[in-house]
Structures are given as structure tokens and as C-alpha cells.
Amino acid sequence: MRISGLKLYAIVFLIFLYAPIVLLPMFAFNNSTVVSFPLKGFTTQWFQNVWNDADLWQAVRNSLLVACTSSVLATSFAIFAARASTRYNFPGKGGLMGLIMLPMVLPDMIMAMALLVVLLGLGVQLSLVTVIMGHILICTPFAVAILSSAFQSLDKSLEEAAYDLGEGPISTFYLVILPLVTPGIISSLLISFTISLDEFVVSNFLGSKDKLLSVYIFGQLRFPKSVPTIMALGAVLVALSIVLLALAEYFRRRGIAKTGAKDTGGFL
Amino acid sequence: MSEPKPGRFWGSEAAAGLGLISPTAIYAILLLAAPLAFVIIASVLTDGYLQIIPKFQLCNYFGECASYKAGADGTLVETQKYLGAWSDPVLFSVMMRSLFVSILVTVATVALAYPMAYFISFNVAPARKGIWLFLITIPFWTSYVIRVFMWNAILGFSGVINSLLIGLNLIDKPLDMTFSIQAMVITLAHSFAPFAILPIYVALEKIDRSFLEAGQDLGENRFTTFLRVTLPLSMPGVVAAVLIVFIPTIGDYVTPKLVGGAKFPMIANVIEILMLKGDNKPLGSAIAVSAMVIVGLISVLFLFLNRRYLRGPK
Missing domain, CATH: 1.10.3720.10 (MetI-like)
Known part of the structure; x- marks a missing residue:
């Protein structure tokens, strides 16, 4: 096989995309307090620092709590929206769906500040709850995008068959529709979880002293001393998110195979 | 949406769709549309100390504005002047x-x-x-x-x-x-x-x-x-x-x-x-x-x- 110019370009592009991620483990095992070349030697000290950092573990616990709650709630909200938009026509559909999908393009900062000003004006104390409120807004559009394609690939005649066999709308939903879109739901949960775990701006501005992992990392990057530890943490996070994404992709494909539709590509 | 009710709207496709989307839509309206609307309104009001004074003005965009602070007798005292977003x-x-x-x-x-x-x-x-x-x-x-x-x-x-x-x-x-x-x-x-x-x-x-x-x-x-x-x-x-x-x-x-x-x-x-x-x-x-x-x-x-x-x- 000849290597065309285009293929070469694609490989260079992948190197560009992966450069920051590939460097993470290199610096994570590098025996130097400075993140620079040439590499000095092998150490696992930075991973030990990660392991022994109590603040970091508290941030991890906060992040997991927020990510679990946000992904479950965002996916639940998205099920309603995706089902309504793929199954029914109703007045105001374009506007409402546009509003629900808006956080996908709206700068996080504007959303975070708008919500912050209103929450503070209402006298709401910032806490993990206010962060979750923001994360649900951010995760829902991605969940809707995944679930819409899951609902869209449903064959309507399956549903009609259930009605003909005497099932009502609710039992049809539980017995026929839900099992068919379950892979889509799992994929949506995993993607929402990953987005929430990674989100910084809303977590920072709607959060209180209870820091989330991304906020903790951002704070630590100001201190050159703690940068190698963050590199080690980053390497762990990269490994974890690859596992999560592979799982999400597996369930998404299984869902498509289950409903007999054609694979149309990635998550977005 | 579970029980089709009599009447033209209830039980129609529009009602089913709107009913189904309402939890998500209400959430987005309350936590996204309303705060964004508030920001738009706040941008034409007056700056006070740790508060927003409901007095209409356009100088946050063009021209010169002033911040105020509530004085001892409750009247507003000007604290500082600033230029609007497009004028500064x-x-x-x-x-x-x-x-x-x-x-x-x-x-x-x-x-x-x-x-x-x-x-x-x-x-x-x-x-x-x-x-x-x-x-x-x-x-x-x-x-x-x-x-x-x-x-x-x-x-x-x-x-x-x-x-x-x-x-x-x-x-x-x-x-x-x-x-x-x-x-x-x-x-x-x-x-x-x-x-x-x-x-x-x-x-x-x-x-x-x-x-x-x-x-x-x-x-x-x-x-x-x-x-x-x-x-x-x-x-x-x-x-x-x-x-x-x-x-x-x-x-x-x-x-x-x-x-x-x-x-x-x-x-x-x-x-x-x-x-x-x-x-x-x-x-x-x-x-x-x-x-x-x-x-x-x-x-x-x-x-x-x-x-x-x-x-x-x-």
C-alpha cells in the first residue's frame, strides 16, 4: 500500500492531537521537579504524592458525587427531550429544543456567570448542589444528541405491535422501547459522567470551598512544585477516561446493532 | 400523557409532545433562559455596592457611567466613574x-x-x-x-x-x-x-x-x-x-x-x-x-x- 500525502497528513494530525496526552506519562515518571526536556530518570514518586494527597482525594470524592448525580439527572432529562423530539410534533418544538441544546455552543463562562448572579441574588449558598445544577445544563445536550439517535433508530412498527397486542403507552415504553434504547442510555450516562468530571468553568464559579477535581488541578498548576504530581494524576485520568470511552463506544455500537440500524459515526 | 382525555388539545399529539418535554424544558427555562434574560436586563441597570440599582441606563455599553453606594441617610452617593464596554x-x-x-x-x-x-x-x-x-x-x-x-x-x-x-x-x-x-x-x-x-x-x-x-x-x-x-x-x-x-x-x-x-x-x-x-x-x-x-x-x-x-x- 502506498502512503499518500493525505494519509501522511492524517498521521501528523493524530500526532498533534495526541501530543499533550502522550507527554503526560513521560513527565509523570520523570525524576525531576521541572516539567521539561531532557528527561532525567525514572521515578514513581509523583504517583505516591497523588496517592498521599488528602485534599486531592476529597476533590475526587466531590467530583465523583457531582458526576454521578449530574449524569443520572442529565440523562433522565434527556430521555424526556429526546423521546418528545423524535416521536412527536408540537408547537414551539424548535425553540425549546434550541434552548435545551444551547449550552453545547454557549460559552461556559457566560452561562456560569448568569447562573451565579441569579443564585447569589436569590440568596442561594454555593455548594456541590449549585455545581450539579450547572453540570446538568452542560451534560443534557450531549445526552440528548446520543439518545435522539437511539430513539430515532427505533422501528415505529415495534411500538405499534405492542399496542396491537394490548399494551398501554406506559407498559409499551417499559417493555419495548426502554430495552431497545438501554445501550443508548448507558452510553449517555458514561459520556455525561466524563463531561462532568472534566468540566472546569462552571465547577469553579458555582462551586464553594468544596473543590472539584478540575478546580483542584487548576489551582495546583499555579505552584511549579506541584506540577509533576498533577502530571501523574493526569496520566491516571487519561487511562481512566479511555476505559470509560471504550465502554461508552461499545454500548453505543451494541445499541445500533440491536435496533438493526446503520452505524453513522461517533458520539457527536 | 398516560390517559387520553377528552377535548381537542388534551390527548392530541401536541399535548403529548409538550407534556413529555416539559420537565427538561422547564429546567432549561428556569436555569438557562431566565438567568440569561437577567444578564440582559442587568446590563442596562445601574451599579451599586454589592447590588444592582434598578435604574435604566445605556452607559454600560456606550458613554460614561457611575457606581453608587447607599449613603448614611439612604441616599445614593456616587463612588466612582467608569466607561461603558464599547467606550472604554x-x-x-x-x-x-x-x-x-x-x-x-x-x-x-x-x-x-x-x-x-x-x-x-x-x-x-x-x-x-x-x-x-x-x-x-x-x-x-x-x-x-x-x-x-x-x-x-x-x-x-x-x-x-x-x-x-x-x-x-x-x-x-x-x-x-x-x-x-x-x-x-x-x-x-x-x-x-x-x-x-x-x-x-x-x-x-x-x-x-x-x-x-x-x-x-x-x-x-x-x-x-x-x-x-x-x-x-x-x-x-x-x-x-x-x-x-x-x-x-x-x-x-x-x-x-x-x-x-x-x-x-x-x-x-x-x-x-x-x-x-x-x-x-x-x-x-x-x-x-x-x-x-x-x-x-x-x-x-x-x-x-x-x-x-x-x-x-x-
Whole structure:
């Protein structure tokens, strides 16, 4: 096989995309307090620092709590929206769906500040709850995008068959529709979880002293001393998110195979 | 929606749809639409001490404004004067810089993404397309803050690029690439690459391959076929890619902080300072609204210029 110019370009592009991620483990095992070349030697000290950092573990616990709650709630909200938009026509559909999908393009900062000003004006104390409120807004559009394609690939005649066999709308939903879109739901949960775990701006501005992992990392990057530890943490996070994404992709494909539709590509 | 009720609306398709979407819609209206509306309103009100005074004015956008504080007898005392978002040269230059950076990032990202999307759509075997798309999306989902920070390690004095160039004896002294607009553009182009590739890829996939053969049968070479058939047909994807990169980039907060070295604040950084430390919510709101208006107008203009590509099949 000849290597065309285009293929070469694609490989260079992948190197560009992966450069920051590939460097993470290199610096994570590098025996130097400075993140620079040439590499000095092998150490696992930075991973030990990660392991022994109590603040970091508290941030991890906060992040997991927020990510679990946000992904479950965002996916639940998205099920309603995706089902309504793929199954029914109703007045105001374009506007409402546009509003629900808006956080996908709206700068996080504007959303975070708008919500912050209103929450503070209402006298709401910032806490993990206010962060979750923001994360649900951010995760829902991605969940809707995944679930819409899951609902869209449903064959309507399956549903009609259930009605003909005497099932009502609710039992049809539980017995026929839900099992068919379950892979889509799992994929949506995993993607929402990953987005929430990674989100910084809303977590920072709607959060209180209870820091989330991304906020903790951002704070630590100001201190050159703690940068190698963050590199080690980053390497762990990269490994974890690859596992999560592979799982999400597996369930998404299984869902498509289950409903007999054609694979149309990635998550977005 | 469970029990069909008598009457024309209840039990209709419209009622079922609206009922089903209502939990999500109400959440978005309360936590997204209402706060955004509040910001728009706050941008035309008066700045007080830790509060917003409900007095209409437009000087947060144009002209000179004053902040007030409640005096001992309850009357308002003027504390300081400030210029509106479009009148203050510093704020105006921040808005223009953000716009400039977003346009650069958008052009760079989309131009770099197009050949990649083209490669996956036209040169990769159908069975392997999924894995290529997966490869492209992975970096996007991994710790955003760290990923942005890593560009310092790549572009820095003893970073990857300088070490490589010195190692190859191409340069004597390390190049100073960090804390610059270019570094910010590279970082942002990296962050948004998957967002640009995917819509272009989807548009390219929709192109009927027989059109390309027809073009070549009619005497076009591969390059003119691309220019006259493939590119126009993929424009809806390019337009989507442009908008999905351009709109969020103008409000990016992390990159100017970590890679711009705080020397080149963008709109989001200024909004933060004004809304929080500066305690000037009306002016901060005016900048947020100005940013939304700028991206809104440019997006509409861009859609208008590309309208002939976006019409559906005749």
C-alpha cells in the first residue's frame, strides 16, 4: 500500500492531537521537579504524592458525587427531550429544543456567570448542589444528541405491535422501547459522567470551598512544585477516561446493532 | 400523557409532545433562559455596592457611567466613574482581541480539520472509519485543564519543540513561544479539532459518490472535481464546524489563563474580574451581552453568505 500525502497528513494530525496526552506519562515518571526536556530518570514518586494527597482525594470524592448525580439527572432529562423530539410534533418544538441544546455552543463562562448572579441574588449558598445544577445544563445536550439517535433508530412498527397486542403507552415504553434504547442510555450516562468530571468553568464559579477535581488541578498548576504530581494524576485520568470511552463506544455500537440500524459515526 | 382525555388539545399529539418535554424544558427555562434574560436586563441597570440599582441606563455599553453606594441617610452617593464596554479603550481592545483570536482559531481549526475529515470519509475503508473517529474523539474527553496546560510543556523554553530543534541543530537559542497569541491559537485549535472534524465528516459522508464519477466523466480532473463538486456539497458541514468552533472560543477562560500567561485576557477573564472582584455586575453583563451579540451577528452573517450551499436539495 502506498502512503499518500493525505494519509501522511492524517498521521501528523493524530500526532498533534495526541501530543499533550502522550507527554503526560513521560513527565509523570520523570525524576525531576521541572516539567521539561531532557528527561532525567525514572521515578514513581509523583504517583505516591497523588496517592498521599488528602485534599486531592476529597476533590475526587466531590467530583465523583457531582458526576454521578449530574449524569443520572442529565440523562433522565434527556430521555424526556429526546423521546418528545423524535416521536412527536408540537408547537414551539424548535425553540425549546434550541434552548435545551444551547449550552453545547454557549460559552461556559457566560452561562456560569448568569447562573451565579441569579443564585447569589436569590440568596442561594454555593455548594456541590449549585455545581450539579450547572453540570446538568452542560451534560443534557450531549445526552440528548446520543439518545435522539437511539430513539430515532427505533422501528415505529415495534411500538405499534405492542399496542396491537394490548399494551398501554406506559407498559409499551417499559417493555419495548426502554430495552431497545438501554445501550443508548448507558452510553449517555458514561459520556455525561466524563463531561462532568472534566468540566472546569462552571465547577469553579458555582462551586464553594468544596473543590472539584478540575478546580483542584487548576489551582495546583499555579505552584511549579506541584506540577509533576498533577502530571501523574493526569496520566491516571487519561487511562481512566479511555476505559470509560471504550465502554461508552461499545454500548453505543451494541445499541445500533440491536435496533438493526446503520452505524453513522461517533458520539457527536 | 398516560390517559387520553377528552377535548381537542388534551390527548392530541401536541399535548403529548409538550407534556413529555416539559420537565427538561422547564429546567432549561428556569436555569438557562431566565438567568440569561437577567444578564440582559442587568446590563442596562445601574451599579451599586454589592447590588444592582434598578435604574435604566445605556452607559454600560456606550458613554460614561457611575457606581453608587447607599449613603448614611439612604441616599445614593456616587463612588466612582467608569466607561461603558464599547467606550472604554481597554475593554474594547479585549473584545476585539477575543474576536481576532476566535477568528484565527476558527480558520486554523477548520482548515486543518477538512483534510482529516476528507481522509476518513474518502480514503479509509468503511469498516475502519469508526475506529478513526474514535481515535479523534479520545483526546477531547481527557482532562481539559491539564491538556491546555501541557501546551506550555510543548511550546516552552525547554519544551518539546525547542529541545527537538536544538537537538537537530536547527536553532541555537530556544524560541520564545509561550504566553503569546500564537500559543493560545494553537492550544484552542487543538481543543476544538474534533468539533470541526465531525460535522465536516458527516457532510462528506452524505455526498453521493456517483457525482464525483460524473464530474470526472465530464472532463474534470480530480482537483477541479473537488473544487466544483465535493467542496460545495460539503459546505453545510464546514458551516456547522465554523459555528461550533467560533462561538464557544470567544468565551474561553482557561486558555488565556494558562497559556496566555494572563497577559492576553479575553472576554471571559474580564467578565470574571468585573462580576466578582470588581463588583460591577451591570458592566460585566454588558460585556457578556456584547460578546453574545458579536458572535450572534457574525454567525448570522456567515450563514447568510453561505445560504446558497445550505438550501436543501431542489
